[in-house]
Amino acid sequence: MSRLAVVTGVPGVGKSTVVKLALERLKEVGLEYELVNYGDVMLEIAREEVGVKDRDEMRKIKYEIYRRIQEGAAERIANLAKEKPVLVDTHCTVKKPEGYFPGLPKWVLERLNPRVLIIVEASPEEIAKRRSRDASRRRDEELSEEISEHQQMNRAAAMAYAMMTGATVKIIKNREGRVDEAADEMVKALR
Amino acid sequence: MSRLAVVTGVPGVGKSTVVKLALERLKEVGLEYELVNYGDVMLEIAREEVGVKDRDEMRKIKYEIYRRIQEGAAERIANLAKEKPVLVDTHCTVKKPEGYFPGLPKWVLERLNPRVLIIVEASPEEIAKRRSRDASRRRDEELSEEISEHQQMNRAAAMAYAMMTGATVKIIKNREGRVDEAADEMVKALR
């Protein structure tokens, strides 16, 4: 059976640091995952099939075509997972002005069929602090509440994805200064 | 593609005021939504097909027939949405003595295929206050906790609906005295 896992987390949660560390440790014990970014695979397909040049152009694609590209990406990644362990980097939900957009709708899940769905979380306050270092455009407290809501919606989405696929949902807390523990937890979910 | 959105909210949240304001604003910019109440369409079909007279009689219908009517309503609304933008007024979940009843189960979602699911929320304390003006039959604190639970369950339900359809989930806070902001957010989700 394929070994295919998905890793998600809201922006600013520190997902890539934890992933990097966990994949290094797994490699040391002989389990080598290929890290694949879902959006990159979609862009690749969009280039091939509809001549899209970059992510900006991706946003202008019609819904029906977008969905076909999304399905194509799921199939391509599922095929790759037949050859080697794959960790898919994507979003549980994407927050947009029109609402939370599900990253793994039914037609993606049916093709991808992941065994594990990882959510990397951090305290909303810490994430808000990290984000406002870049932006500082809003009061941190309000931003914290929004991040907390987003993380809650991601948990609900992940459990719906789990119902559809039988995948386990692993919540990993990336606590400030304790990235080692977070990586340990990720190793448990991926080995 | 059809423009079909669903708007939900627990009783007392002030949903209809926000909807009215948002639809007026959208009309001003040339985007005219037809507001359709899901329960009304079900009653219409129940009248035609099984001779039901009112909502009271609806409650006595057998499960299998109820489900067929529910499916029929979804089809009728989806057909309407081929001609014009439709906003469906319904419930994310209905709270009954036997538990939270899902307003949009799989067989409804597959026929309705909404693009946006809106949840209008308010602080449980404010909703409790509004409700007890009418009823005052229970301590406000206990009622607040129940409303908070109901709103949490609605979020989880909405994300499951989103997984099934790819719809976005828009949470709109209807804050006391700030209905204008809530209407603005609804416009973002519907335009």
Added chain:
Amino acid sequence: MSRLAVVTGVPGVGKSTVVKLALERLKEVGLEYELVNYGDVMLEIAREEVGVKDRDEMRKIKYEIYRRIQEGAAERIANLAKEKPVLVDTHCTVKKPEGYFPGLPKWVLERLNPRVLIIVEASPEEIAKRRSRDASRRRDEELSEEISEHQQMNRAAAMAYAMMTGATVKIIKNREGRVDEAADEMVKALR
């Protein structure tokens, strides 16, 4: 139509006491449920079909075979429910090192088709106290947080199961010293 309900709750919540009391009361009014443990039925099938001896051996079964056994159990229970009311004792999610494992994935729900999903809950602090009487291996506060997370994930899972089946989700609070009230609520969901 079959009368099939599912009852769930995290370990230490006091589920069996509430179930026992509720089933007694229902029996008094002439409604007799058969209580069926999902894991027991799976073990039964695993014994018959793949010669497994106990629960320990169940854990070593390959995923594809495990899933077939899980489906078989759902079918067997659904058949039983054609003859008499059945209450299925199982887990909303099972907490494992690799994450929350969904107790009722799509292929189980489609065969089981429950009308009601009951979640027995208790305050995380009370559950932590009960569990540490046995184990005391961890600080109660940390354990409380974990139990709270688990209960939240169970709610999300249950709403996804409800979307799939149309079942209602009944949350029952098993408050310390008030098991009678909890049983009353369960009776409401099952009668």
